[in-house]
Amino acid sequence: MEIDYNTEIQRYTSDIWEQILGLEVTPTQESFNPAEKGITLVGCVQIMGSWEGSVELLCPAELAKKAASIMFGTNMNETSQEDIKDALGELTNMTGGNIKSIIHDEDQECYLSLPAVAESDNQMHVPGTREVAKATFKHEKHLFVVRLMKKIDKKK
Amino acid sequence: MRALVIDDSRAIRLILGQVMKKLGFEVVDAGDGQEALNKLKSDGPFDIALVDWNMPVMNGYDFVVNTRKDSQYNDMRLMMVTTETEMAQVVKALEAGANEYVMKPFTKEMIAEKLTLLGLSPE
Numbered sequence: 455m456e457i458d459y460n461t462e463i464q465r466y467t468s469d470i471w472e473q474i475l476g477l478e479v480t481p482t483q484e485s486f487n488p489a490e491k492g493i494t495l496v497g498c499v500q501i502m503g504s505w506e507g508s509v510e511l512l513c514p515a516e517l518a519k520k521a522a523s524i525m526f527g528t529n530m531n532e533t534s535q536e537d538i539k540d541a542l543g544e545l546t547n548m549t550g551g552n553i554k555s556i557i558h559d560e561d562q563e564c565y566l567s568l569p570a571v572a573e574s575d576n577q578m579h580v581p582g583t584r585e586v587a588k589a590t591f592k593h594e595k596h597l598f599v600v601r602l603m604k605k606i607d608k609k610k
Numbered sequence: 611m612r613a614l615v616i617d618d619s620r621a622i623r624l625i626l627g628q629v630m631k632k633l634g635f636e637v638v639d640a641g642d643g644q645e646a647l648n649k650l651k652s653d654g655p656f657d658i659a660l661v662d663w664n665m666p667v668m669n670g671y672d673f674v675v676n677t678r679k680d681s682q683y684n685d686m687r688l689m690m691v692t693t694e695t696e697m698a699q700v701v702k703a704l705e706a707g708a709n710e711y712v713m714k715p716f717t718k719e720m721i722a723e724k725l726t727l728l729g730l731s732p733e
Contacts, residue, residue, distance in 0.1 A: 473716070525625060551692070551714065554693075554696075555695040561698075563698065566664055
């Protein structure tokens with residue numbers, strides 16, 4: 455049966471943000487343009503093994519700060535850059551782990567890297583990969599994106 | 611009762627630690643498997659260790675394997691709390707000596723239910 459990656463990403467992401475942060479996030483058709491939204495943070499985990507690619511979480515710094523303040527139980531103005539990167543990294547890790555479980559055959563092994571978080575004014579581009587799914591979410595005034603990228607098989 | 615929370619994310623250590631404290635446990639934490647092995651020696655014994663899978667230095671699976679090699683930790687329950695959600699990973703961890711498996715994202719209720727199954731009934 456064909457898996458609808460977008461639907462699965464929407465389900466996992468909504469569950470993670472609700473259960474870990476208590477925040478309601480809803481899928482939206484609005485377009486997320488990092489360049490227009492100030493500083494954007496990108497969380498990324500690599501998937502290696504029988505399925506190769508990555509999962510990326512593109513999130514405005516302000517929303518990432520809110521997530522971190524909830525996770526660490528601090529005020530927004532007390533939340534450090536280290537806290538923000540830790541929180542976004544773990545949200546990316548959970549998202550990637552859940553997506554990984556549906557993208558490859560169960561009898562083949564697949565591994566998840568540790569998460570990396572970087573600051574970017576532009577969408578992150580991983581050479582040699584193509585986007586296979588993308589879901590945009592809204593929380594209050596903020597938009598954020600989860601993308602599933604697959605390594606291009608050069609043999610084909 | 612005493613719990614060792616092992617996760618490379620400080621946020622998860624904090625959240626899981628708070629859950630365990632609410633459930634009546636005294637909590638010590640560690641940021642990777644090697645640090646956890648050191649804390650077993652310096653701060654043990656613990657009734658349970660809650661173990662992430664993907665961590666730097668020493669991952670959670672290797673921590674489980676190393677812990678189960680040492681008979682002095684036979685009574686300590688090991689619960690994986692991880693994003694590794696595939697059945698193959700669950701089986702691998704259980705075969706290595708983990709007692710229970712919780713997939714992230716978790717809730718307090720999920721953790722409490724697993725503790726009860728392990729005979730560590732929350733307060």
